[in-house]
Amino acid sequence: MTIKENISLQSFTSFGCNETSRYFTSVASADAILEVLQWCKEKNIPYLILGTGSNVLFTKTYEGLILKNEIAGIVKTNETATEVFLSVGAGENWHHFVSYCVQKGWGGIENLSLIPGTVGASPIQNIGAYGVEVQECIQSVTALDTLNDQWVNLSNHDCAFGYRDSLFKQQKNRYLITQVHFVLQKQPHLRTDYGAIKEVLHEKNIKNPSMADVSNAVIQIRNAKLPDPAKLGNAGSFFKNPSISKTDYEKLALQFPQMMAYPISDKAYKLAAGWLIEHCGWKGVRKGKVGCFEKQSLVIVNYDHASGKEIFDFSEEIIQSVLQKFNLLLEREVNIF
Numbered sequence: 001m002t003i004k005e006n007i008s009l010q011s012f013t014s015f016g017c018n019e020t021s022r023y024f025t026s027v028a029s030a031d032a033i034l035e036v037l038q039w040c041k042e043k044n045i046p047y048l049i050l051g052t053g054s055n056v057l058f059t060k061t062y063e064g065l066i067l068k069n070e071i072a073g074i075v076k077t078n079e080t081a082t083e084v085f086l087s088v089g090a091g092e093n094w095h096h097f098v099s100y101c102v103q104k105g106w107g108g109i110e111n112l113s114l115i116p117g118t119v120g121a122s123p124i125q126n127i128g129a130y131g132v133e134v135q136e137c138i139q140s141v142t143a144l145d146t147l148n149d150q151w152v153n154l155s156n157h158d159c160a161f162g163y164r165d166s167l168f169k170q171q172k173n174r175y176l177i178t179q180v181h182f183v184l185q186k187q188p189h190l191r192t193d194y195g196a197i198k199e200v201l202h203e204k205n206i207k208n209p210s211m212a213d214v215s216n217a218v219i220q221i222r223n224a225k226l227p228d229p230a231k232l233g234n235a236g237s238f239f240k241n242p243s244i245s246k247t248d249y250e251k252l253a254l255q256f257p258q259m260m261a262y263p264i265s266d267k268a269y270k271l272a273a274g275w276l277i278e279h280c281g282w283k284g285v286r287k288g289k290v291g292c293f294e295k296q297s298l299v300i301v302n303y304d305h306a307s308g309k310e311i312f313d314f315s316e317e318i319i320q321s322v323l324q325k326f327n328l329l330l331e332r333e334v335n336i337f
């Protein structure tokens with residue numbers, strides 16, 4: 001176990017801010033995690049597990065130990081005529097895993113192509129895009145429960161998945177995920193109903209898309225709409241799309257008839273936060289080193305070595321203006337430390 005001190009987090013987070021961590025180490029096995037946690041306990045310092053740092057913003061020095069999760073491996077544990085079961089190390093790159101499955105013809109996660117991050121981070125915020133959420137393919141999650149240092153295998157139900165939400169978000173930092181167990185389909189029902197996917201397939205004149213066609217369409221849409229974190233610091237959607245009651249929606253829609261929204265049940269609507277932010281005039285606005293991305297207002301970008309605090313303050317300005325104009329309180333999707 002090698003523990004480094006005062007490490008810049010710039011290259012370990014997709015925002016690329018120069019905040020530091022008091023201690024830093026990498027772990028490539030479940031045993032190594034136990035050893036590192038023991039070290040933290042003895043020193044009585046907090047710890048945080050980090051994948052590729054693509055959904056996190058540090059606004060100050062992290063006064064504990066950051067464990068970079070590098071647990072690897074994609075193992076087929078079982079298969080039937082229609083399904084394949086895979087156990088995947090939490091440190092595997094998400095998109096690499098998706099590409100591997102698409103190539104093998106195992107379906108269910110192709111709409112989640114190109115999402116930055118690791119496999120271990122995918123259940124935490126129940127990543128979702130283009131009509132699919134990862135919870136649909138997760139069978140269970142292996143994690144260390146740090147309350148009692150017991151290894152647990154949490155079923156899909158135990159994970160309490162919701163929109164960009166799960167047990168792991170509700171009980172922040174309690175569970176250290178080491179493996180995610182997936183069930184994928186050999187004859188998947190491809191999900192092409194999301195407007196943007198339909199448009200790309202139509203443009204390319206693809207009538208009977210394959211899994212690879214859907215994955216490529218998603219990659220094309222993401223590349224056209226979302227900034228590449230390797231070129232421009234960002235953490236994808238900075239805010240969640242808010243849900244409101246049908247009654248509140250109907251009142252708001254009278255005032256803003258063009259507002260983008262869709263029903264999620266008989267009683268609730270989900271609103272497009274990107275639309276709300278854009279209609280407060282933020283789209284493409286840059287203030288100093290930080291800005292609201294020109295092609296998708298849900299994304300905040302680090303143009304030029306902004307600090308985490310500057311990004312956080314910018315997000316607060318957006319929240320306040322949406323609150324003033326629409327009387328809606330946006331929630332951050334990105335984890336703030």
Ligand code: EPU
Binds near residue numbers: 296
């Ligand atoms: N919209 C605007 N202005 C904007 C952005 C969006 O008017 O600046 C409108 C669009 O015209 C569209 C609607 O809002 O009618 C939805 O936009 P989009 O399809 O881009 O999706 P989103 O709701 O803005 C969500 C996810 C994304 C995911 C896409 C596609 C959240 C918080 N974000 O964005 O996830 O890629 O759907 O499924 O749910 C992420 O989580 O990091 C992420 C990028």
